[in-house]
Every structure is written in structure tokens, then in C-alpha cells.
Amino acid sequence: xxxxxxxxxxxxxxxxxIDARIKLAALALFSMVSLQVGLPALxxxxxxxxxxxxxxxxxxxxxxxxxxxxxxxxxxxIAARALTTPGDPVPILPWLPASRQGLEAxxxxxxxxxxxALFGLSVTITTRPSHIRAAVEWYLRPIPFIPHQQVxxxxxxxxxxxxVILAQSAELDDALxxxxxxxxxxxxxxxxxxxMPLLRRTFVTADRLASAMEARCYGMExxxxxxxxxxxxxxxxxxxxxxxxxxxxxx
Amino acid sequence: xxxxEIAGLTHRYPDGRTSLERIDLTxxxxxxxxxxxxxxxxxxxxxxxxxxxxxxxxxxxxxAGVPVHHDLLHARRTVGMVFQDADSQIVGETVYDDAAxxxxxxxxxxxxxxxxxxxxxxxxxxxxxxxxSPHLLSGGEKRRLAIAGVLAMEPEVxxxxxxxxxxxxxGVRQVLAHIVALHAGGRTIIxxxxxxxxxxxxAERLIILQRGRIAADGPPETVVLAAETYGIRLPAAIRMxxxxxxxxx
Numbered sequence: 001x002x003x004x005x006x007x008x009x010x011x012x013x014x015x016x017x018i019d020a021r022i023k024l025a026a027l028a029l030f031s032m033v034s035l036q037v038g039l040p041a042l043x044x045x046x047x048x049x050x051x052x053x054x055x056x057x058x059x060x061x062x063x064x065x066x067x068x069x070x071x072x073x074x075x076x077x078i079a080a081r082a083l084t085t086p087g088d089p090v091p092i093l094p095w096l097p098a099s100r101q102g103l104e105a106x107x108x109x110x111x112x113x114x115x116x117a118l119f120g121l122s123v124t125i126t127t128r129p130s131h132i133r134a135a136v137e138w139y140l141r142p143i144p145f146i147p148h149q150q151v152x153x154x155x156x157x158x159x160x161x162x163x164v165i166l167a168q169s170a171e172l173d174d175a176l177x178x179x180x181x182x183x184x185x186x187x188x189x190x191x192x193x194x195x196m197p198l199l200r201r202t203f204v205t206a207d208r209l210a211s212a213m214e215a216r217c218y219g220m221e222x223x224x225x226x227x228x229x230x231x232x233x234x235x236x237x238x239x240x241x242x243x244x245x246x247x248x249x250x251x
Numbered sequence: 252x253x254x255x256e257i258a259g260l261t262h263r264y265p266d267g268r269t270s271l272e273r274i275d276l277t278x279x280x281x282x283x284x285x286x287x288x289x290x291x292x293x294x295x296x297x298x299x300x301x302x303x304x305x306x307x308x309x310x311x312x313x314x315a316g317v318p319v320h321h322d323l324l325h326a327r328r329t330v331g332m333v334f335q336d337a338d339s340q341i342v343g344e345t346v347y348d349d350a351a352x353x354x355x356x357x358x359x360x361x362x363x364x365x366x367x368x369x370x371x372x373x374x375x376x377x378x379x380x381x382x383x384s385p386h387l388l389s390g391g392e393k394r395r396l397a398i399a400g401v402l403a404m405e406p407e408v409x410x411x412x413x414x415x416x417x418x419x420x421x422g423v424r425q426v427l428a429h430i431v432a433l434h435a436g437g438r439t440i441i442x443x444x445x446x447x448x449x450x451x452x453x454a455e456r457l458i459i460l461q462r463g464r465i466a467a468d469g470p471p472e473t474v475v476l477a478a479e480t481y482g483i484r485l486p487a488a489i490r491m492x493x494x495x496x497x498x499x500x
Binding site: 008128129130133156157159163164205208209215216217218221223 | 341
């Protein structure tokens with residue numbers, strides 16, 4: 001289900017139309033700025049992320065629901081910080097063995113991670129995976145000694161095969177449970193019984209994949225992605241840069 | 252006129268076992284051939300020689316007159332291969348990306364790739380699913396996508412290894428209908444199966460492999476009668492004295 005929420009969702013919104021290279025650059029810039037700002041600016045950034053998701057025709061509440069386990073993790077981070085950082089007691093909860101400074105530090109850290117995740121989400125749901133791959137390839141191209149096309153192909157295959165491997169793992173798990181694997185007390189044994197066939201199956205899949213790619217003439221000389229950067233893309237980058245400057249000013 | 256010519260083809264596994272022994276075979280352009288055999292008969296090994304995934308250890312394989320080892324790209328462009336396991340053949344993150352993988356490898360211009368992919372997806376009835384993740388397709392749709400990925404490279408010959416494996420009745424009919432339509436459109440079709448029931452009614456020639464050799468070769472209606480001698484189940488209709496009917500009826 002999470003894969004459905006976080007995967008690419010076709011659409012014709014303004015956010016969908018922005019060049020993938022601009023989106024990745026904006027995400028990198030925004031992530032760096034988010035790591036420097038405090039709570040008020042993070043509140044503004046959170047609002048902007050929600051607006052962006054809504055503009056991409058993705059209900060922000062559905063996204064948050066999809067991120068529920070991530071939110072639990074963020075809650076744990078806040079609690080850990082609040083409970084372990086020395087300082088003054090929290091004014092409204094003086095009986096809690098937590099500090100105000102720790103709570104603030106936890107909120108800032110969790111806020112940063114949440115805002116970056118939401119902006120990353122707005123990129124992944126509005127950008128075709130092949131465009132993200134092509135953008136990564138474009139950024140890697142000037143770097144010497146990095147086989148940019150191979151790296152891009154690896155990213156593509158990773159995106160494609162994670163669900164396949166997860167499905168195989170679920171199938172194997174079902175087959176093991178059908179033969180009462182739960183009766184085994186030793187967790188190492190259970191992991192071995194699942195891991196070894198899964199590994200073998202993954203290697204077989206990789207072998208078949210290599211044959212299939214070879215049969216379809218995979219090589220180094222491939223047709224590259226056709227980039228078309230319009231004025232709107234530069235405007236979007238300008239807006240993100242301006243917004244980042246505003247966040248830094250507020251902080 | 253022959254599009255595939257094989258002479259004296261022999262192949263041995265690294266452990267010394269022989270998988271193909273002195274195969275002589277000619278396949279005419281535009282024909283519909285069924286290649287059958289029990290497990291381990293050498294069917295998949297033979298298919299892999301058609302587009303250079305395996306090179307002849309002895310003998311020769313010529314595709315449209317050109318020896319495979321002289322021009323691998325020519326062989327792979329002329330002979331498109333659809334593998335048995337569609338899941339490990341699909342490499343794209345979306346349906347469109349997967350169909351475009353082959354043409355991109357051929358370094359075609361973007362406009363030609365777009366036309367070819369649109370046409371291939373349209374032919375197999377996936378034209379409206381370009382943005383879907385292949386992981387979310389049904390078994391039959393995945394098999395059709397695997398066929399589209401090959402069709403987008405515009406091959407003359409399409410080789411399908413067990414195209415009906417793990418498909419339900421509807422999935423078999425969908426895939427079979429597309430195979431028959433491709434043949435009607437002029438392509439050479441080679442289907443490799445171990446169960447003749449689903450495809451025999453459309454075949455013009457039946458070749459049976461046994462232990463790496465061609466055991467029988469000829470018109471389906473005569474060759475099929477000896478199928479059980481070679482470890483292949485005789486279709487029920489023939490067993491009962493009738494004719495094999497198309498699954499498309």
C-alpha cells in the first residue's frame with residue numbers, strides 16, 4: 001500500500017510538468033536549508049509542503065496516513081530527546097521527567113525530517129521514475145570515473161525489482177508458515193530458512209534479467225532522455241530559492 | 252524463403268552433458284512453428300541460439316542469411332525473444348518505460364521510439380496503461396507487456412518460450428489472440444511449449460525435440476500423433492478421435 005502512495009501518480013498539474021532536474025535541485029537546496037532553520041520556519045515549510053502536495057492533486061492527509069510509521073519514528077525521536085536532554089521541566093507537564101530544551105530540540109529534529117520527507121514525496125509522486133533516473137544520470141555525467149549510464153540503469157532496476165523481491169519474500173514466508181516454521185524457537189534458523197531460498201531465487205531472477213536485457217540489445221550507446229526546460233521550470237527554481245531565503249531570514 | 256537456418260548445431264553444458272546434438276533446421280519466413288518437447292529436451296537452449304544469447308559451439312546459425320556470431324545486433328533486432336518468466340524480463344519502472352527499453356538500446360531517435368512504443372502497446376491492448384507500474388499488472392498483462400517490449404524493436408521473428416505458463420483461461424486466450432494476430436500481420440512465430448493443447452490449432456509446423464535432437468518435424472496433424480512417444484501429452488481432442496480446436500473459438 002505504501003508503494004502505491006509513494007509511487008508515481010500520473011497527472012497534468014504544474015508540479016508534474018516541472019523538469020525533473022529542477023525538482024531534484026530544488027529538493028537538495030530545500031533539504032540543506034531545512035537543516036539550518038528553527039521551529040517557526042519549519043512550521044512555514046510544513047505549510048508549504050502541504051500546499052505543494054495539494055497542488056499535485058495528492059491529499060496531504062492521505063500522505064500523512066501513508067507515513068504513519070515514519071511519524072511514529074519521529075515521535076520516538078522527540079520522546080528520546082525530551083527524556084535524555086538535561087534542562088528545565090516542561091511548564092505544562094512539570095511531572096514529566098522531560099526537559100523543555102530537549103522537547104524543543106526533538107521537535108526541531110523531527111520537523112526537519114518530516115518537512116524533507118514531504119518535499120521528497122511531492123517529487124516522487126509527480127515525477128516519472130525514468131525522469132528521476134535520467135536526472136540523476138545528467139547530474140553524474142560531468143563527474144569523472146563514474147559510469148553514469150550504468151548507475152542510472154542500476155537505480156531503475158532497483159526501483160523495478162524491490163517490489164518483486166518483496167513479493168518473493170512474502171511467498172516464501174507463507175510457504176514456511178504453512179509448514180509450521182513458527183514452531184522453531186531459534187530465530188537464526190528461521191532467518192536462514194527464509195534468507196537462503198530468497199537469496200537463491202534473487203540470483204536466479206538476476207541471471208534471467210541479464211539474459212532478457214542482453215536479448216533486448218542492452219549496451220552503452222542508448223537513446224538519452226530529451227530534456228525540455230521551459231520558463232516555468234526556472235520560475236519554479238526561483239520561487240524555491242526565494243522561499244529558502246525567506247526561511248533562513250526567519251531563522 | 253528461410254529466415255532461420257541452422258546446420259549441425261551442437262551445444263554442451265560446462266559439465267560435458269550434451270543439450271543439443273547436430274541440429275539441422277530451417278524456418279521459413281512468415282511461418283507459425285510450434286517447438287515442443289519434454290523438460291530438458293533442449294528447447295530453451297535452442298531458442299537462445301536464435302538471437303545469439305548462446306553462440307554455436309559447433310555448427311552454424313544464420314538469421315536472414317547473416318551468421319549470428321558475425322552480427323549479434325542484427326540477430327537480436329531480427330529475432331525478438333519473449334521469455335517464460337515475464338517478471339524477470341520486465342525492466343522498466345512503468346509499462347511505457349519497459350516497452351521503450353529495447354528501442355532505447357538501439358539508439359533510435361526519440362520520435363521513432365515514441366511511435367514504436369505506442370504502436371506496440373496498442374497492439375497488445377496496453378495502450379492506456381503506459382503509466383502503470385508493471386508490478387501491478389495481472390499475469391496476462393505482464394506477458395503481453397513482455398511481448399510489447401519485443402514488438403517495439405520491430406523484429407521479423409518472435410520467439411515465445413512457454414507463453415501460456417501460469418496463465419488462467421482468459422490470460423491464455425488474450426496472449427494467444429495477440430500471437431495469432433502477429434502471425435496474420437506477417438511475422439514469423441516460434442512458440443515453445445510442452446503442452447500442445449492451447450496452440451496447436453494455429454500451427455503450420457510442429458517440431459518435437461527429444462534429448463537434444465529433432466525427433467519429429469512436419470505438419471502438426473501428422474506429427475502430433477506420435478507426441479506421446481516423446482513424452483508430450485496428446486491433446487484430449489485427438490485422443491478422442493477428433494481435431495484440436497482453437498482456444499479462441
